[in-house]
Amino acid sequence: MEIVSQNRAFDGVQTVYRHPSNTCGCEMTFAVFMPPQSEDGPVPVLWYLSGLTCTHENAMVKGGFQEHAAREGLAIVFPDTSPRGDGVADDEAYDLGQGAGFYVNATRDPWRTHYRMYDYVTSELRSLVTENLQVNGAHGITGHSMGGHGALTIALRNAEMFESVSAFAPIANPTQSDWGRKQFSSYLGDDESAWSLHDSTILLEEHGWKGDILIDQGASDQFLELLRPEALAAAMAKRRQPGLVRMQKGYDHSYYFVNTFAGDHVEWHSQRLNGTRH
Amino acid sequence: MEIVSQNRAFDGVQTVYRHPSNTCGCEMTFAVFMPPQSEDGPVPVLWYLSGLTCTHENAMVKGGFQEHAAREGLAIVFPDTSPRGDGVADDEAYDLGQGAGFYVNATRDPWRTHYRMYDYVTSELRSLVTENLQVNGAHGITGHSMGGHGALTIALRNAEMFESVSAFAPIANPTQSDWGRKQFSSYLGDDESAWSLHDSTILLEEHGWKGDILIDQGASDQFLELLRPEALAAAMAKRRQPGLVRMQKGYDHSYYFVNTFAGDHVEWHSQRLNGTRH
Numbered sequence: 001m002e003i004v005s006q007n008r009a010f011d012g013v014q015t016v017y018r019h020p021s022n023t024c025g026c027e028m029t030f031a032v033f034m035p036p037q038s039e040d041g042p043v044p045v046l047w048y049l050s051g052l053t054c055t056h057e058n059a060m061v062k063g064g065f066q067e068h069a070a071r072e073g074l075a076i077v078f079p080d081t082s083p084r085g086d087g088v089a090d091d092e093a094y095d096l097g098q099g100a101g102f103y104v105n106a107t108r109d110p111w112r113t114h115y116r117m118y119d120y121v122t123s124e125l126r127s128l129v130t131e132n133l134q135v136n137g138a139h140g141i142t143g144h145s146m147g148g149h150g151a152l153t154i155a156l157r158n159a160e161m162f163e164s165v166s167a168f169a170p171i172a173n174p175t176q177s178d179w180g181r182k183q184f185s186s187y188l189g190d191d192e193s194a195w196s197l198h199d200s201t202i203l204l205e206e207h208g209w210k211g212d213i214l215i216d217q218g219a220s221d222q223f224l225e226l227l228r229p230e231a232l233a234a235a236m237a238k239r240r241q242p243g244l245v246r247m248q249k250g251y252d253h254s255y256y257f258v259n260t261f262a263g264d265h266v267e268w269h270s271q272r273l274n275g276t277r278h
Numbered sequence: 279m280e281i282v283s284q285n286r287a288f289d290g291v292q293t294v295y296r297h298p299s300n301t302c303g304c305e306m307t308f309a310v311f312m313p314p315q316s317e318d319g320p321v322p323v324l325w326y327l328s329g330l331t332c333t334h335e336n337a338m339v340k341g342g343f344q345e346h347a348a349r350e351g352l353a354i355v356f357p358d359t360s361p362r363g364d365g366v367a368d369d370e371a372y373d374l375g376q377g378a379g380f381y382v383n384a385t386r387d388p389w390r391t392h393y394r395m396y397d398y399v400t401s402e403l404r405s406l407v408t409e410n411l412q413v414n415g416a417h418g419i420t421g422h423s424m425g426g427h428g429a430l431t432i433a434l435r436n437a438e439m440f441e442s443v444s445a446f447a448p449i450a451n452p453t454q455s456d457w458g459r460k461q462f463s464s465y466l467g468d469d470e471s472a473w474s475l476h477d478s479t480i481l482l483e484e485h486g487w488k489g490d491i492l493i494d495q496g497a498s499d500q501f502l503e504l505l506r507p508e509a510l511a512a513a514m515a516k517r518r519q520p521g522l523v524r525m526q527k528g529y530d531h532s533y534y535f536v537n538t539f540a541g542d543h544v545e546w547h548s549q550r551l552n553g554t555r556h
Binding site: 009011064067218220250251252254255256257259260263 | 287498530
C-alpha cells in the first residue's frame with residue numbers, strides 16, 4: 001500500500017492509500033481515518049460505502065465522520081465505488097461503469113474483468129485493512145444511496161463478518177428500480193434470479209439480520225421513487241426485524257443529509273462495536 | 279438575491295445566494311447557514327473568510343461549521359474570495375486575481391475596477407445579510423490563511439462592527455511575505471505605506487483589539503514561512519493583547535486542520551456573541 005496523502009485530523013490521522021488490486025485488476029484507492037485511540041491498541045472499524053459518481057474522497061471530505069469517529073474510537077474505511085483506469089470498461093452514463101460499481105461481481109462482458117466490487121470490499125480490502133492497520137475484529141458497515149445498498153446487501157449476506165449495519169438513503173429495492181435494473185442487467189445479465197442476492201429488501205425478507213438496523217431517509221429526497229424505502233420498511237415490519245427506519249423531515253439526498261446524521265450513525269455503530277450500548 | 283441552492287442541514291438551512299454587486303461590478307455568490315434557532319428570532323452572525331483559490335463553497339462543504347453553528351445558534355456567512363467572471367481581470371498564478379482578492383480595495387489597473395473585496399465584505403454584503411436574513415447586530419469574524427488575514431485586518435480596522443475575532447493559520451504579516459508583497463504591489467502599488475492597513479501584525483501593534491483573540495496554527499503547516507505566525511505572536515505579546523496563539527502539533531494547512539478546530543472557534547465566538555461566556 002502506497003500512501004497518497006496523510007493529514008492529522010481530530011488528533012487522529014486521515015490517510016489515502018493506493019494499491020494494486022488483484023480482485024479488480026487495476027490500481028485501487030481508498031481512505032482510512034484512524035482515531036487517536038488506535039495509538040493505544042486496535043480499534044473497531046466502520047466501513048462507509050459511497051454512492052453513484054463518488055470516489056473514496058467525497059465522504060472523506062464532506063461527510064464529517066472524522067470528528068465523531070475520533071470521539072467514539074472507531075476507524076473508518078472509505079473504499080472507492082468501482083474499478084478505475086483507462087483499461088477499465090466504462091459508460092457515458094453517470095450510473096453505469098466507473099463510479100457505479102453497485103458492489104456486485106459482474107459476470108457479463110465487458111464488465112466482468114474488473115467490476116468485482118463485492119469481492120473487493122468483502123475480501124481483498126478487508127484483508128488489507130485487517131492486516132495492515134491497528135484494527136480489531138469488530139466491523140460495522142454503512143453507506144449512502146448506492147453505498148447504502150452495498151452496506152445492507154453485504155452485511156445481510158455476511159452476518160459473520162459484521163456486528164452492525166446502517167444506511168443513509170439506501171437504494172433499498174434495486175430489482176424494482178431504474179437504479180438497479182439497468183445495472184444488474186448490464187453487470188449480471190437478464191436472469192433476474194441472480195439479482196436478488198443484491199437487493200436488501202429481498203435479502204432482509206428471506207434472512208433477516210441478527211441485530212438491529214438503523215436506516216435514515218430524507219423525506220424530501222429528490223430520488224425517493226428510485227430508492228424505494230417503502231419496500232425495505234415493509235420488509236422490516238413483515239419480518240419483525242428490530243431496527244429503526246427514520247423519515248427525516250425536510251432533508252434531501254445531499255451530503256448535508258449525510259453530514260447531519262453522521263454522528264448518530266457513528267455512535268450507533270460504536271455502541272455495538274465497542275460494546276458500550278446501554 | 280437569487281437562491282442558487284438550498285439544503286436542510288442540522289435542522290437549519292444551508293443556502294447559496296447570487297446577487298449583482300455594485301461594489302465589485304459583477305455577480306457575486308455567497309453562502310449562509312442559518313441555524314434552527316433563527317426560526318425563533320434573530321441570531322448572531324459569524325463571518326468566515328476563505329483562503330487562496332477558494333470560493334464560497336470550500337469551507338461550506340469541507341469546514342464542518344454547520345454542526346457547531348446549529349448547536350450554538352450562530353448564522354455563518356461564507357463570502358467568495360474575489361470578484362469573478364469573464365470581464366474581471368485575472369492572472370495565471372493561483373495567488374493573484376480571481377480566487378485571490380486578499381480583502382483589499384485595489385487602486386491599480388487592471389484590478390481597481392472589480393477588486394474591492396474590503397468594501398464588499400464590510401459594507402455591501404454586510405448590508406445584504408443584515409437586511410435580508412434573520413440576524414441580529416452581533417457579528418464575529420474568522421477565516422483561514424488569506425481569509426484569516428482578511429478576518430484579522432477587517433476586525434482590527436472596524437472594531438465597532440465586530441464583537442469577536444479569530445483566525446486559522448492566517449497570513450499574519452503579509453507586508454513581509456511573498457503571500458502579500460506580490461499582491462499588494464499589484465493591487466495597491468509600490469508605495470508600501472498603503473500596505474500596512476492590510477497587515478494584521480502592524481495593525482495589532484498599533485491599535486490592539488478591544489477583546490481577546492484566538493489564533494490556531496498547525497505546527498506542521500507547509501506554509502509556515504509565508505504565514506509568519508511568529509510576527510503576530512510577538513506583536514500580541516508586545517502589545518499585551520489578551521488572547522491565545524495555539525501552535526497545534528502535527529497539523530498542516532489543510533481543511534482537516536480547519537475542521538478539527540472549527541468547533542472551538544464557533545464556541546469561542548458564540549460565547550462572545552451570545553453573551554454566554556463564563
